[in-house]
Amino acid sequence: MTLSSIRKKNPLVHCITNYVVANFTANGLLATGASPVMADEMEEVEEMVSIANGLLINLGTVNVRTLESMMIAGKKANELNIPVVLDPVGVGATKYRQRAIKDILEKVNVQLIRCNMGELATIAEVEWQGRGVDSGNGDMDLPTVAKQVAIKYNCLVAVTGSKDFLTDGYLEYWTVGGHELMTQVTGTGCLLSALSAAALTLEGNPLSNLCELFMDYKRVAELASDHLLLGTFQEEIINSIHLLSRGGKQWTLS
Template sequence: MSLYRIRKKSPLIHCITNSVVTNFTANGLLAIGASPVMSDEPLDVEDMVSIANGLLINIGTLNKHSVEAMFLAGKKANGLDIPVVLDPVGAGATKYRKEVTDNLLKEIRFQLIRCNAGELAAIAGVEWQAKGVDSGEGEMDILQVAMEVAKGYQTIVAVSGKDDIVTDGNTHYIVSGGHELMTQVTGTGCLLSAICAAAFSLEGNPLENVRDVLADYKKVAERASKEKNLGSFQVEVLNALHQISRGE
């Protein structure tokens, strides 16, 4: 169980994430025994990432201040061989988001891109009708495109959906399960990206570790949705993370 292993490791994860999900992401990491730090001050991030076990860059609520911090922290992490995860939230929604995503991918080496199908399409340059920061609709072979992006950027790509896909461009896994309520509460995908960053602190095969995180997160969704109450679902996600990471 990947969440159990993360609890045993207790990694420090530096999150440069969006303002909508900061609290939920921090609490989610705490629930699995990780230590979150949420600094996005350009004068602070290089020192902060230097003591972290992983870095999350999430572009959900972009501004010049946070974008500068993303590049500074990402390059510093690369220089120190600290793993970096990209969550390109709404990458295809606007010209600015697409430019920032493209530049991040050019200048920073990512160990993982965790996205939905619409964000994958934006990165790959495939025609897609994105709906703001939601996945939207379109036609493409998601597995094939994910493998091409993984090869092109020499990274792992994880695509969330009804069935999750994770690939390093050569090997791939399909992870089934979960519950649709995960798509109706803000921050669940962003939290998953942060947990994936924590998974890179674990020993073993990184692709398999990310696969195992996705599988555990599907179990979290299933456990949290038992009462099917949307208002309390976010709380139940935290409860399920805490329970599963403790082997309960």
């Protein structure tokens, strides 16, 4: 399992993320044995990313200052061959976010875009009805569009939902399972992006490692759903990540 592999490696993941999810993301990474650092000051991000193993750029509460920090850190990560994960939270909500994503994708080489369908549609400039950071709805051939974006930006693309789709532009994989409560608490997608940054530091094929991680994360949701009270569900996500990363409750897909 990828979660247990992350525990063995103990990567340092530099997260420039949003303040809504920072604590949950840090605790989720710690539950795998990874080491999180949340640093977005322009004066230090180059130095911080230089000692990290992976970088997460999350647009959730982006502003002018943090966008500049993302650009500086991303370019430095590219220089040092450190994998960069881009989570374009709510990119379809405003013109500012759309300009920010275009700027990042033009100037930073990202290894993975982890998004929902609405965010993918915005990046691909496909017509879509979104609402804030929600996925929204529309008519889109998901595999085709995801592959086009992967090829255009020379990166992996992972689109999460009731079923997750992962591609390098040519190969494609689906993961199934999970639980709908994952959409009813903040930060579950953002944490998956951070865990993806950790997974991209591992040896082996990046796409295969991500597929295993996404299957692990579906299992995390299923284990956490044994506790159906919404307030405790988020806590059980952390508990389940910790359990699976330590080799508990092994599972296989049929």
